[in-house]
Amino acid sequence: MRVSDKHQKITQAAVKVFARKGFFNARISDIAKEAKVADGTIYLYFNNKYDILISLFEDEIGKIIMKVKLLLENETDPLKMLEIYAIHHMSLLQEQKELVEVLQMELRQSNKFIKEYRNTKFIEYIDIISEIIHKGQQSGHFRQEVMPGVVKRAFFGALDEMSRLWALSAKPKYTLEETAKQITDIFQHGIVVRNS
Amino acid sequence: MRVSDKHQKITQAAVKVFARKGFFNARISDIAKEAKVADGTIYLYFNNKYDILISLFEDEIGKIIMKVKLLLENETDPLKMLEIYAIHHMSLLQEQKELVEVLQMELRQSNKFIKEYRNTKFIEYIDIISEIIHKGQQSGHFRQEVMPGVVKRAFFGALDEMSRLWALSAKPKYTLEETAKQITDIFQHGIVVRNS
DNA sequence: AATTATTATGAATAATGATTCATTTTTTGT
């Protein structure tokens, strides 16, 4: 077995265990058992428990960024781009529910227990939104007065909160794609009735 | 000293310590020291460490709900109501930064380590949003096709993410009130240019 | 003032689980 395979086996086991029990309640021995390796083996690939989390976070966010950038590559309409981003984000949940749970949690917790850690990967991910907004303003599609930096946080927050709900509730009313479209629609056109 | 005083002293100490170190890294002895009581005293008022967190969450969200309901009482315009909610939510950060940090964290974590715990207080808090939306639809201010249940999550998520940013960053560009207004504006009118 | 009830203390307990490292197994090179 190649080195990288074992690294990945441990990472994937960690995703499962962290999602199931949360980071602090997850035991190294749980991860080892799930990955079918000895406890000590984990320390050949990671420095410590935190390191597993950080490493997994960076790797996985990296993949997500690559995928969404690929999806956006051939689209020029900013409205469509926003929708693609939303659908992609929500779809993650379907494909990798456990991963999404871990990422959501990690995002809130990491800065509490690892002060030095600056989450550049996450910033890269949400900056895709502000780039879309900026582009849309230049092309005249989006209002000049909205602030890309605010929209990016608000839009991400909205999507993230919806996926949190989805991850928890057993029986959602709508499909993830419908939900993503609804949120995109609200951000694009607002909820107020137009009286023109 | 009245019993309730000590209960509250411990709760407030816990807010400080949880905000500083996170729930899992906070030691009971830290909280005891902060509250200036003995470790054992804490167990006269709370069953265990989780209980402190839950109890504090319910109490504090309860107060927040009461305050925002009071603020909304004399307002009838749904657009204004939404803005009031947003401003109130963001203002919490100014007044009780530590508390907000703890609540945000707890929201993500609680369901991980206490399976039975259904967060009814939190639901009550965000249901205020869907009530506003519903009211606005009945009065003809808001579009019929948006779903109050989706808007409430999206709106809360947007506000929550903005406060997360605020709690982390040392030097924000705008005041909390401006930020709250911007988010409300986006939800009300969207970001797309109107061509009527 | 003496007795009882209530509240508080903090050292001792007891369980937990991350990390280490001496030993074993597997792989690589000759």
Next chain:
DNA sequence: ACAAAAAATGAATCATTATTCATAATAATT
């Protein structure tokens, strides 16, 4: 096939801390 290097093992260590409880301090009652 052998030796050397690399990778893997998992039991033992060691630190950490939530919780308990025998004792002490304080308050209430007679």
